[in-house]
Amino acid sequence: MDNNLTARQAARLTDSFLVDMVELAGQTDPEDTSSITLTDISDKGDGILVNCLVEHESERASERKWMGRHYLLPPHCSFLLSDLRHVSPLLQDGRQYDLIVIDPPWHNKSVKRKKKYWTLDNDDLRQLPIRDLAADGCLVVMWVTNRQTIHQYVTQELFPEWRVKIIAHWYWLKVTMQGVPVCDLDVSMKKPYETLILGHVCHTETLSKISVPDVKVIASVPSSVHSQKPPLYDILRAYVPKDARCLELFARNLQPGLTSWGNEV
Incomplete structure (x- = not known):
C-alpha cells in the first residue's frame, strides 16, 4: 500500500x-x-x-x-x-549561536538516482565552520540516517573534529494518523524512525554539566515533503539559554526566531 x-x-x-x-x-x-x-x-x-x-x-x-x-x-x-x-x-x-541544528543531505544512491534533491559526500561537511559558529556551550544537533557508517563517521570523526562532545541520542518515530509506526520495527530495509545525535561544544567544566536527556523519543506524522523533518525547536529550547541564538544548517524552510x-x- x-x-x-x-x-x-x-x-x-x-x-x-x-x-x-x-x-x-x-x-x-x-x-x-x-x-x-x-x-x-x-x-x-x-x-x-x-x-x-x-x-x-x-x-x-x-x-x-x-x-x-x-x-x-x-x-x-x-x-x-x-x-x-x-x-x-x-x-x-x-556572530555565534547557542543552538545549531544540522540536517545534511547525506549521500544516498536512491536519492541520487531519482534526483529528489542534491546530496553531499561525507567529507564535504568538514567545510562547515562549526568551531567558529558555535558559542561556548552550544548545543549541536545532527540528523543522521540509519546507516551504521554514517553514525560512525559523525561520532568518531566529524564531532571530534568540531570539538563536540556527544551527550545524547534521540529518535524521531514516524507514525500514522492512528498513532502506530508507519512500518514494522523489525523490517531490515526500512525503519520507522530516524536518529538525532546531540552534543555540546564546551570550553568550561560547568557548561558540560547542562542536563539533556540521554534518550528521548519524539513521535509525529511525517511530512508529505520528502525528507522534511519535524520542527523541534520548542523542545530543544528547553536546553539552551532563553535568549539563545539558533541556527539551522541545510534548512529547507524558515522558522520564527x-x-x-x-x-x-
Whole structure:
C-alpha cells in the first residue's frame, strides 16, 4: 500500500528554482556579504538576496515577492540563501549561536538516482565552520540516517573534529494518523524512525554539566515533503539559554526566531 500518495503528490516541488539561482550566483564571488534588514524584498532588487544574510525583524509574518515569486517569511527570522562556497556571511560580526541544528543531505544512491534533491559526500561537511559558529556551550544537533557508517563517521570523526562532545541520542518515530509506526520495527530495509545525535561544544567544566536527556523519543506524522523533518525547536529550547541564538544548517524552510541556511531555504 502506498501511504499518503495524494498528499505527497500535492507537496512535490515543481522545480529547482532556488537551487538553480544559488548555483548561478556561486559561479562568481559575491560583491557584498554584509547583512541587510528586510523591509520589502521588492525594493532590494532581484539578485541581492543570494549569498547575503537577510534579516526579517518584523514581529509578524509577511508575504514578499522576489523574482516574480511569492514567499512567506515568519517573524524575527533571518536566512542565508547560498551553498558551501559562500557560508561566510553567517560569521560576520563574530556572530555565534547557542543552538545549531544540522540536517545534511547525506549521500544516498536512491536519492541520487531519482534526483529528489542534491546530496553531499561525507567529507564535504568538514567545510562547515562549526568551531567558529558555535558559542561556548552550544548545543549541536545532527540528523543522521540509519546507516551504521554514517553514525560512525559523525561520532568518531566529524564531532571530534568540531570539538563536540556527544551527550545524547534521540529518535524521531514516524507514525500514522492512528498513532502506530508507519512500518514494522523489525523490517531490515526500512525503519520507522530516524536518529538525532546531540552534543555540546564546551570550553568550561560547568557548561558540560547542562542536563539533556540521554534518550528521548519524539513521535509525529511525517511530512508529505520528502525528507522534511519535524520542527523541534520548542523542545530543544528547553536546553539552551532563553535568549539563545539558533541556527539551522541545510534548512529547507524558515522558522520564527531562527537563522536558516541552505540552497533552497
